[in-house]
Amino acid sequence: MLNILESISDATTGIDTLVKLFNTLRPKRAADAGKAIANVRTLTRLLKADPAHAQALRDYIVRLLGERRHSSLYTEIGVLSNDGFFTELKRRIAYRLLPPALGDEYLSDALDQLAHEQTDHLWIAAVPAADWLDLFDTIFTAVPGMRNVMLAGLLDAIRTLSYRVAAIGLEPKLTNFHTEIEVFDSPFTEQNREVNAYLDGYQLLLAGEAAEVEDARHLLVMLDQCEDVVAKIRKKALVQGTSIALTYLLVTLTQSVDRLRKLLFLVDTPDASAEARRAAAVALMLELIEAHNKKYTVRDLLADNIHLLARNVTENASRTGEHYVADKRSQLGGMFLSSAGAGVVIGFMALFKILMSYLRAAPLVEAFLFSMNYSLGFMFIHLLHFTVATKQPAMTASRIATGLQSRDGKYLDIDSMAELVNKVFRTQVWAVLGNLATAIPVAWLIAFGWQRITGHHLVSPDKAMHLLHDIDPIGSPALLYAAVAGVCLFLAGLISGYYDNKALYTRFAQRVSQRRGLGRLIGQQRLDRLGVYLENNLGGLMGNFYFGILLGTIGTLGFLLGLPLDIRHVTFSSANFATAIVGLDHNVSWQLVLKSVSGFLAIGAVNLMVSFALALWVALRSRQVRFKHGFALLKALGRRFITAPVDFFLGARDTAPLLPDESTIKR
Incomplete structure (x- = not known):
């Protein structure tokens, strides 16, 4: 120096x-x-x-x-x-x-x-x-x-x-x-x-x-x-x-x-x-x-810009997520029925996928057929206002992130946060049960009716054992594939929020209503209603469409690249379980049944946890919120379960006074 x-x-x-x-x-x-x-x-x-x-x-x-x-x-x-x-x-x-x-x-x-x-x-x-x-x-x-x-x-x-x-x-x-x-x-x-x-x-x-x-x-x-x-x-x-x-x-x-x-x-x-x-x-x-x-540094450029855009995407997902949070038992019942309707459709989607697999098409053609089956099926479920349980986490995570930060930047009361998380948890549990309650019997009836009508099983015994092996939580990579499906669910939630944001920003309803040729064809009033519907539902439709593309192509992508990539979805896994039971003429040991049931339930848990964790992480990062009270939140949830275990899973009775809404709780 x-x-x-x-x-x-x-x-x-x-x-x-x-x-x-x-x-x-x-x-x-x-x-x-x-x-x-x-x-x-x-x-x-x-x-x-x-x-x-x-x-x-x-x-x-x-x-x-x-x-x-x-x-x-x-x-x-x-x-x-x-x-x-x-x-x-x-x-x-x-x-x-x-x-x-x-x-x-x-x-x-x-x-x-x-x-x-x-x-x-x-x-x-x-x-x-x-x-x-x-x-x-x-x-x-x-x-x-x-x-x-x-x-x-x-x-x-x-x-x-x-x-x-x-x-x-x-x-x-x-x-x-x-x-x-x-x-x-x-x-x-x-x-x-x-x-x-x-x-x-x-x-x-x-x-x-x-x-x-x-x-x-x-x-x-x-x-x-x-x-x-x-x-x-x-x-x-x-x-x-x-x-x-x-x-x-x-x-x-x-x-x-x-x-x-x-x-x-x-x-x-x-x-x-x-x-x-x-x-x-x-x-x-x-x-x-x-x-x-x-x-x-590219990361800083993304941090300066993308978090603001992500805030808008997750904000739209948050508003959608409010529909997935049930406050009362009557709303839980409505969520169960809505999910049960989706389970019926998924039972037929599982049938179509099995039939498509028998075509022995080229890998890319098969991926296209599987993708269209998933995409059109999920979009049809959306049009009927039914609910796929695993679609909830990407929406409800944003809803929780919205409640984590008050206007003055401080966190909400832990008990209030625990109430919201409890609502989300039991709503998702009942949505999953609603899917399974109809997907399993519908798939069983289809397989049983197929055998009665055609004289042979929908799936051969070898195919049935393969379906059961696919949901084995220990002897197969089912849980890994379930995590991949959880990532797809998370991406579908982001896509949904992106298109909701895009529809609002570009005034989609007004753009549709300005198509004079289409207005002369179907009438201006119908065209106006169509524009409003698309603006309000573009995110849901596109999210479901791309979710189907992801589910249909991941397996083929893994095959082409030689990588262990595939998906396992709880509702389809449960439908395949019912189809396999019929294909084996119900000659299945109770141990195999128990392993298979625990398998698709574990797949559902992984689907929910992965998609929810990723969506919550993005929602928190987009709001630049750091929530450091996870242990205290778990303790508050534990107290709720011990104090009122029935209400923990069923919610308060409709006649009981309701707890204050999260948005009105004093910070």
Whole structure:
């Protein structure tokens, strides 16, 4: 470190010497905060001990700062570009593989050369701000014109960010979604007028043509109004849906306004002390270095954008999930009947799949036939307003996640949360029982009737034993395949929420009603009703369609790739069990029956747990909620079971006073 300081002279140019000095501050391990602090303090002591070294380093850094353009450092690092999500994604992937060339014109390139390690922000942030300020004071004490060297770049960045905010505020994707911007004076354009007037006055002040400049109070009010509009649009998007493009614009707009506010604080904020500005400068330095280290990180881009879109997707799934939560015994009875109806349809779907397997079609053709059987069957169940039990978790998980966070960011009362989880649990149990209550007898009747009508069994004894082996929880990978089916259920829930969001955002009902040709064919009133139905049910229909595609193709995909991939679904497994029993003429040992029944029940449990866990994880991440009271929640559920085991599974009687709804419980 001392050798590097001694090598700095008036003839020193380029950034290589500063890079070497910065490397001496970097500890071998980014997590070694003690070493980083010691290195910074050592450099400070060396500079204080020899003012000549401090003078040489000071002149060297000032020359570097004077030779480079500063504005891009503040306007680009940590602020998304206006290129759009997918363009930014491609750029980051390309630069991760091959970083861009660095030049000698921009200060941002200098930062790239200094903090070239992706973990630099960790040890830099670990050093106390007081130590950094002490080092800066030692280097830059009494530097003539130092403020003007930095000030010009800050002012240019403020103007650039202001124009960017105004341009984003006039984007059609944003103005068409929030038309109030066009009706009233847009705060995005108004802030630009204020910024230009403010900077023009500042330039006159620097040129000595004005005694003072008007402070930034009114400008900060305009930025507050910009943030209020962004908040309104995000709230509106939860009801009307959103898109990746709109979400990206909102993230970019928020980052630009936030950076603009920070730069204004550094330049001129009323009633701000010098110490406050110094602390803000260090905070901005740390922010820029961390953003620089992560500027080509794809994960951060996804985190900034996708969680907002996922929030809308899961929000729509949450509203759907409210229909899957029964409060009273009469509602549980309704859920049971609805699920029983689905079980009847699934009994016939199991029949069609067996018949399709006898065609011995090519693998891809067979996958297509199986997929259409599943997809059309599930869509038919949706049209009849029946319920497939395993479709619930992806919806109810979002419903639970909605109840996990209050408006002030605190968690709900544990007992209230336990009540909601208990409702979800017993509703799903009764839905599964409803599916099984009809799927098994319907499949048995079909197999028995087939044998009576045709004179031979629907499945041969070998095929029957194969069906029973497929649901063996110990002797086959049935539970692994059940987990794969749980992942498919989870994906179907996301797809459903995505299309619900898309239908709202694109005004699907209005688009359908505008098809004049179709209106002349079926009548405008019927077309309007069709549009409303599709807008309200597009997510459910598409979720069921793609769920069928997933179930029908996973097995073939595993066969083609040579991987152990297949699916096991509780309702189809139970129907296959009934078909196999008839195929064996009921000559089955009680041990095999017990193993098979426990097998499809275990498959159902895995289906539910996997899909529910994944959906709950995404719902929590989309809301940026961290729920850390799982053990307390389990204890509360245990108390409910011990206190009232009947009500735990059946719910309160309809005549009993109801517990308050989750949304009305005081946080």
